[in-house]
Amino acid sequence: MSNPNVKPRWKKGESGNPAGKPKGTRSLTTLLREAMIKVGKGESEPYDEQLIKKVLDMATKQGNEAMIRLCWNYLEGMPKETKEIDFKGEVPPEEKEKLAQAAYDLIDQSAKTGSE
Numbered sequence: 001m002s003n004p005n006v007k008p009r010w011k012k013g014e015s016g017n018p019a020g021k022p023k024g025t026r027s028l029t030t031l032l033r034e035a036m037i038k039v040g041k042g043e044s045e046p047y048d049e050q051l052i053k054k055v056l057d058m059a060t061k062q063g064n065e066a067m068i069r070l071c072w073n074y075l076e077g078m079p080k081e082t083k084e085i086d087f088k089g090e091v092p093p094e095e096k097e098k099l100a101q102a103a104y105d106l107i108d109q110s111a112k113t114g115s116e
Helices: 028-036 047-060 065-076 093-113
Strands: none
16 A cells, blocks of 8 residues: 555656666566477487476486475366364354355465465
8 A cells, every 4th residue: 555645756657667678578488488498419309308307207216205296286286275263152054154265265365465
């Protein structure tokens, strides 16, 4: 929330970086993706295939837990965390379900936005 007593640095509709990023500039992700599909000098496979083989080798043959988790998360998605909520006092059964769903929604939204 902005403070109405503080004068903004820029006028409405004015950019803080008028020159901006130069046209045609590619992101680091784009550059990495382009590099991964290339075949290195003296190599028979592109880097992306070599990386996949290495990750699978580390997960299956070496039992590397981080690589197992990485593979699993790419295949099945990140597991949702469940929380038990203990209702203290008298709460009608039909209200417990509504309260539990509201709590779950709040936790889920918090996880998505990164807030606590």
